[in-house]
Every structure is written in C-alpha cells, then in structure tokens.
Amino acid sequence: MKTHIALYLRNFRHQLAYLDALPQLTFLALLAGVATGTVVVGFRLLVDLPLLSLPEHIDNFEGLPQSARFWLPLFGATALGALLMWLPSRRIKVGVGHVLDRLHNHQGHMPASNFFVQFFGGITCLITGQSVGREGPSVHLGAATASFVGRWLRIPNNSMRTLIGCGVAAGISASFNTPLAGVIFAMEVVMMEYTIAGFIPIIISSVTGAIITRAMFGHDHSFVIAHSQLTSLYEFPFMIVIGIGIGLSATTYSWILRSSLSVAHWPMVIRFAIAGGLTGLTALVFPEILGLGYDTIEDAIAGNFSLQLLLAIALTKLVISSAAIGLGLPGGLIGPTLVIGACLGGAFGIIGQSISGVHSDGLYVLIGMTAMMGAVLNAPLAALVAILELTHNPNVIFPSMMVVVIASLVTRRLFNADGVFLALLSAQGHNIDSNAPRRELSRIGVLSVMNTQFVVSDPVLECDDAHQLLNNQPLWIIFENPETQSLNALRAADLASFLDSAPEKVLTLEESIQLAELPGKRLAIYPIHDTANLLEAHQLMKAHNAEAVYVERSHRPVVGTSIVGIISRDAINNHYKVH
Structure with missing residues (x-):
C-alpha cells in the first residue's frame, strides 16, 4: 500500500513540473484555500474575542478611558518588543515584503518561525490598538500556510510559486471577505504577473478562503452606502x-x-x-x-x-x-x-x-x-x-x-x-528581479526538461562493457573523474566514435578504456534536487561556469542510482526559445 502511495505521489510531483499541470495545481489550490482560510479565521477570532470587552462594539477603542488609550498601545508594543528582541533578526521579518522576498529570491520557502512571529505578533498589535491593519498579516499567514502544504508534499519549486499565490489570495479573501480582490492582489502585487495557468488555481483558493470566512462571520459586506453616483x-x-x-x-x-x-x-x-x-x-x-x-x-x-x-x-x-x-x-x-x-x-x-x-x-x-x-x-x-x-x-x-x-x-x-x-x-537591501526570462524559467520544473537517456558507468571500462553500455542507446554517460573526484558527463556518441576506430590493444582487451581520457566533449556536472526549477538550474550552471547539471532524487533509493536525469545549458536555452 505504501509503495503505491509513494509511486502516486512521485508521479503527481513529476506532473507538477510541467507548465500545463492545471488539474494538479487546482487540487493543491483547494488544499491551500482550506488550510489558509482556517488559519486566517483562527487569527481573526483570536483578535476579535478580546476586543469584545470594548464598549459597545469591536474596534471601539474610542470608548476607552483616556488613560487606557495611552497605556494600552504603549504597554502592548513594549511587551512585544521585549519578547521578540531575543530572536535573530532574520526570524522576525514579516508581512507582504517578507512574502515577496521569499517568493522571488527563495523559491517560496517560508520559515515557520516567521509565521509564528506574524501570527502572535499581529494579534498582539491588533488587540492593543496599534495603528496597523490585519490584511498584511493575513497575506503572510496565507503564503506561509500554502508553503507548508507544498513542502509537506515536496512539490517542485515551479509549482510552489503558484501555490504561494493561492495562499495570498485566500488570505486576502478570508480577511477582507473579498474573493475577487484576493485574486487580483495576489497576481498584481505578489506574483507581479497575470497568467492563464495561474488564474484558475488562485481563483479556487480565493473562493475557498471566502467560503470558510463567510461560514464563520457571515457574508455581509463591510461598508454600506446608498447607491450614490456623480451628479455631473x-x-x-x-x-x-x-x-x-x-x-x-x-x-x-x-x-x-x-x-x-x-x-x-x-x-x-x-x-x-x-x-x-x-x-x-x-x-x-x-x-x-x-x-x-x-x-x-x-x-x-x-x-x-x-x-x-x-x-x-x-x-x-x-x-x-x-x-x-x-x-x-x-x-x-x-x-x-x-x-x-x-x-x-x-x-x-x-x-x-x-x-x-x-x-x-x-x-x-x-x-x-x-x-x-x-x-x-x-x-x-x-x-x-x-x-x-x-x-x-x-x-x-x-x-x-x-x-x-x-x-x-x-x-x-x-x-x-x-x-x-x-x-x-x-x-532593506533586497532586490526583486522579475524580468521575463527569470519568470519563464521559474515556472518550469527540472523534471519536465531533463534528459533521462543516460547511463552511469565506472570510469574505466573494457571494450565489451563499453559496447554493452551503448546497447541501451544513451545520449550521456555519467562517470566519476578520478582526478577531480567529481562527476562528468560524456556524450555517448563520442564513445561510439572511439570504438569504431579503437586501437588493437583495446579490442583485444589488453588495455582498458579510460573515459576521462577519451577524445570528445566532457562536461563537469553538478547536482540539483528534483524539486528545483529551471531558474535554479541556470543559476547553478552560472555559479560553477558549467554546461550541465544532473538531477537527483531528494531521497536516495535503497538500490540503484539517485540520478534521474541530466540538463544541459543548451536544453534550457532551447526550451526558453520554444516557450
């Protein structure tokens, strides 16, 4: 049973690496909407319940005695600062700006510590009358909740981007009770793009968040005004x-x-x-x-x-x-x-x-x-x-x-x-580069582009073993270079060409074939995890001045190799030109 579930999840993640994984993204959006709506409703309840003690109605801080209007925000802010000052600065970054930074610069991976700082810090600010809003915290809580769902399922980073947008939309929708505004905010402010593939999942998530908040708080709109209009x-x-x-x-x-x-x-x-x-x-x-x-x-x-x-x-x-x-x-x-x-x-x-x-x-x-x-x-x-x-x-x-x-x-x-x-x-020293090539590459997972026609070989082969390798018709041969102790990739065509005119001593098995010394193009390759997107692969190649990377499973199998594919710089360039 566990084997079947693991196989299903592996196929599910593989499908998410493609641009057209709409059914899978829609399912994830539903999960993110339910989770985010629940979190934001809990956040609102923990804010509203203490405020019921205010005179007449919630948010009526004007009804407090004058001394309370001074001491409540002062004590609340000071106490919160005294608690948070013990945390590292990176753990207390919160709000929409933090979401933008994590989405565009860290593949949407939201730290749990910042989530809790935003959750309890936001509650403290709101119940002590600070002059701030609840929508920013709701955006952070929604994005983080969606990120937790994605990381729990170990989805590819290209899909994490859309899932974060779903969480943001559901957060705004659940806080404002405005499902359409949640969709527009997520795409206009956070994702900074409008795509057909992103609209449907984000709409599903936003509607789900609105359903949950309306079930708890009702569906009346916030501000009632007569249907006035310009007279001239x-x-x-x-x-x-x-x-x-x-x-x-x-x-x-x-x-x-x-x-x-x-x-x-x-x-x-x-x-x-x-x-x-x-x-x-x-x-x-x-x-x-x-x-x-x-x-x-x-x-x-x-x-x-x-x-x-x-x-x-x-x-x-x-x-x-x-x-x-x-x-x-x-x-x-x-x-x-x-x-x-x-x-x-x-x-x-x-x-x-x-x-x-x-x-x-x-x-x-x-x-x-x-x-x-x-x-x-x-x-x-x-x-x-x-x-x-x-x-x-x-x-x-x-x-x-x-x-x-x-x-x-x-x-x-x-x-x-x-x-x-x-x-x-x-x-704060953070920049967001949202140019078109980066956005395009970040939407595509490495699993959808990698070449799986490869074999893993020992660096030293006999002639018969080399022919046996080529019987599988690979495009690449991956081996460990004895000199550098790193993996190299050799085109299988170069090995075939060598065998066609191999020296007599190689044919008679008097000498072995040293893959690291064969004439042809050998590429130094570096590992990248199977949840990465093409932007990460491109950045890794650029950092190492490499021409290719190999994709490996996040969890090493008991038997066999953890390598599942290889991606060359040419493959990335060709894929971007096509799309």
Missing part, C-alpha cells in the same frame, strides 16, 4: 485635484515609512516602545487612529465628522501608521491606507460641496479609499476591485478609476516612487 461630469476637474492630493499623501506615507527604517539598528524594545508611545500620545486627542479603524470609515461615510476632524485623523493616522510599521511592528498597512483615504476623500467631498455644491454622500469617501490604497501599494486594479466588493456599489468604479490613475501617476512619475512593499525591500 463637471465634477471631474475636481477629481483631478483629489487625485493629486491623495497622490501626495501616498508619497508622504511611503517616505515616512522608509525614513523610519533608518533606526532599524536600534534595540527592538526601544523602537517598539517609541511606536506604542507615539500611538498612545496621539490617541489622547484623536482616539480614532487606534485599531483597524473600520468604525472610523463608517463614520466618515455617514458624514459624522467635520472637515477639521477628517483632516486631523487623516494626518495623524498617516504619520503614526507609517512610523509604526517602519519601526517594525508586525502589522499591516492596507487597513490604515483605507482609513486615511476615507478621511481625505470625505474632506475633499466637504470642500467640493462648499465650493460648487457637489454631493458628498459617502461617494467621495470610497473614492479616497480606492485612490490611497492603489497609490500606496501601486496596485490600482486590486484597490478598485476591493472597494467594489466591500461596498457592492458599482457607481464608485467610474470616478475612482480616474482618481486612482492620477494618484498613481503622481507617486510613480512625479516622485519616482515604487509600490511601498518594493520600496521597503529595496531599503
């Missing part, structure tokens, strides 16, 4: 002003966040204490900055804030949230950008209404949310879809498209600012 096209010039204003705000947010990284060498407990102290001090005057802030968005939509208060909340939330995340708190920034955008949009709506009589019945709040999220993340499509799913109001799309484009142009072209996650990685 004359409002569009004002939309340009809004886009410029929010673009400047998004640029400022990213700048403060990056600037806060300059003190990353300070002890963690001090950095966290500063973040908590700033949050607590500001909350003495503006408690709306505490927590997720979704109740603040609802108040902005309902028109419960004055112009001065909207601007004050937007400014303080912008400064405190960006500084807190830059100082290292393990929280997200998507939620804060929505709050900032909502307040800015509401403020612009009030200004427009006072100047020209434009209507501001919550529509401008949603426009601001879309533009701020899209400009900060450099993900306009994900922002548009997220707001559509959160409100179920299609009227927001038409004006939001214009505003988010202008805001994105201000950040990208006027200030030459990348999306905040890429900017963070760059500031």
Whole structure:
C-alpha cells in the first residue's frame, strides 16, 4: 500500500513540473484555500474575542478611558518588543515584503518561525490598538500556510510559486471577505504577473478562503452606502485635484515609512516602545487612529465628522501608521491606507460641496479609499476591485478609476516612487528581479526538461562493457573523474566514435578504456534536487561556469542510482526559445 502511495505521489510531483499541470495545481489550490482560510479565521477570532470587552462594539477603542488609550498601545508594543528582541533578526521579518522576498529570491520557502512571529505578533498589535491593519498579516499567514502544504508534499519549486499565490489570495479573501480582490492582489502585487495557468488555481483558493470566512462571520459586506453616483461630469476637474492630493499623501506615507527604517539598528524594545508611545500620545486627542479603524470609515461615510476632524485623523493616522510599521511592528498597512483615504476623500467631498455644491454622500469617501490604497501599494486594479466588493456599489468604479490613475501617476512619475512593499525591500537591501526570462524559467520544473537517456558507468571500462553500455542507446554517460573526484558527463556518441576506430590493444582487451581520457566533449556536472526549477538550474550552471547539471532524487533509493536525469545549458536555452 505504501509503495503505491509513494509511486502516486512521485508521479503527481513529476506532473507538477510541467507548465500545463492545471488539474494538479487546482487540487493543491483547494488544499491551500482550506488550510489558509482556517488559519486566517483562527487569527481573526483570536483578535476579535478580546476586543469584545470594548464598549459597545469591536474596534471601539474610542470608548476607552483616556488613560487606557495611552497605556494600552504603549504597554502592548513594549511587551512585544521585549519578547521578540531575543530572536535573530532574520526570524522576525514579516508581512507582504517578507512574502515577496521569499517568493522571488527563495523559491517560496517560508520559515515557520516567521509565521509564528506574524501570527502572535499581529494579534498582539491588533488587540492593543496599534495603528496597523490585519490584511498584511493575513497575506503572510496565507503564503506561509500554502508553503507548508507544498513542502509537506515536496512539490517542485515551479509549482510552489503558484501555490504561494493561492495562499495570498485566500488570505486576502478570508480577511477582507473579498474573493475577487484576493485574486487580483495576489497576481498584481505578489506574483507581479497575470497568467492563464495561474488564474484558475488562485481563483479556487480565493473562493475557498471566502467560503470558510463567510461560514464563520457571515457574508455581509463591510461598508454600506446608498447607491450614490456623480451628479455631473463637471465634477471631474475636481477629481483631478483629489487625485493629486491623495497622490501626495501616498508619497508622504511611503517616505515616512522608509525614513523610519533608518533606526532599524536600534534595540527592538526601544523602537517598539517609541511606536506604542507615539500611538498612545496621539490617541489622547484623536482616539480614532487606534485599531483597524473600520468604525472610523463608517463614520466618515455617514458624514459624522467635520472637515477639521477628517483632516486631523487623516494626518495623524498617516504619520503614526507609517512610523509604526517602519519601526517594525508586525502589522499591516492596507487597513490604515483605507482609513486615511476615507478621511481625505470625505474632506475633499466637504470642500467640493462648499465650493460648487457637489454631493458628498459617502461617494467621495470610497473614492479616497480606492485612490490611497492603489497609490500606496501601486496596485490600482486590486484597490478598485476591493472597494467594489466591500461596498457592492458599482457607481464608485467610474470616478475612482480616474482618481486612482492620477494618484498613481503622481507617486510613480512625479516622485519616482515604487509600490511601498518594493520600496521597503529595496531599503532593506533586497532586490526583486522579475524580468521575463527569470519568470519563464521559474515556472518550469527540472523534471519536465531533463534528459533521462543516460547511463552511469565506472570510469574505466573494457571494450565489451563499453559496447554493452551503448546497447541501451544513451545520449550521456555519467562517470566519476578520478582526478577531480567529481562527476562528468560524456556524450555517448563520442564513445561510439572511439570504438569504431579503437586501437588493437583495446579490442583485444589488453588495455582498458579510460573515459576521462577519451577524445570528445566532457562536461563537469553538478547536482540539483528534483524539486528545483529551471531558474535554479541556470543559476547553478552560472555559479560553477558549467554546461550541465544532473538531477537527483531528494531521497536516495535503497538500490540503484539517485540520478534521474541530466540538463544541459543548451536544453534550457532551447526550451526558453520554444516557450
């Protein structure tokens, strides 16, 4: 029975090495969606249950006594810093930036220690009122959960890339209750590409995550607004002003966040204490900055804030949230950008209404949310879809498209600012090279390209043994070079050519055949594991200035060789040209 299961899993992994492994990827996506949805629901429950003790409703930090609004974030951040300061710096990297780094530079292998730091650190931040969001942690938890599923099944690294995207989509879907936005976010922000082969598995995973979260929390959308719409096209010039204003705000947010990284060498407990102290001090005057802030968005939509208060909340939330995340708190920034955008949009709506009589019945709040999220993340499509799913109001799309484009142009072209996650990685010394050749090679597993027409031989052969080797019609002969103690690959055609004109002493068995001394092309080959992709094979060849690598099983068999194939540089080049 175990033998049959092992054989099935081996064939399953082999099929995943190909570009068209859609049925296998769909099955994995379902597993990742179930696992991620369960983890994110557990994360949300552990956050929501303590917050039930807040006055009136969850996230109502405004109802706390003034002293509690100061001490809760200060104590929570300081205690968290005191706990995490004992861990190595590589173990406390969390968030969307960490996911991008692991996906693009480490084949999607997510460390378990960082998962637990994100899980419990994110919970601590959210229940102590830090000015951060839960969506960033959900992305990390989803990606890590999917990575654990893939590593448990030992799937090839080319499929791990898609599986990480599935986890990200399910994480966003389970956190936001927005399955389509989860798909777009995963492909636009994390995978940085749109492929037909990736869409179906990611959609399956995102829908699965949404089903699980809706089964637990219901399926009501977050923000209710009347089906308002623009009353006149004359409002569009004002939309340009809004886009410029929010673009400047998004640029400022990213700048403060990056600037806060300059003190990353300070002890963690001090950095966290500063973040908590700033949050607590500001909350003495503006408690709306505490927590997720979704109740603040609802108040902005309902028109419960004055112009001065909207601007004050937007400014303080912008400064405190960006500084807190830059100082290292393990929280997200998507939620804060929505709050900032909502307040800015509401403020612009009030200004427009006072100047020209434009209507501001919550529509401008949603426009601001879309533009701020899209400009900060450099993900306009994900922002548009997220707001559509959160409100179920299609009227927001038409004006939001214009505003988010202008805001994105201000950040990208006027200030030459990348999306905040890429900017963070760059500031930390990590670069993501997502050019087309790398992406293409990373999608293909070595098992799908390797040549299996080879034989493993002793370095010294008799003539009869050489003929016996060639009876199997191999293309390559692999042997250990006695001088270098490393494996070499010899073309079988070169051995056949030698035998056709072999010296008399070789034919009469007076002399043996030294494979390392035969005329012909011998390649020094280096090992690569069977879960690798073509990008890893290419990088290994480049590192050793080699022309070929041999693929070996992750687990050495009891009998026989662990080598399962050989890949030459020409094979990689030819495969890339074909595809």
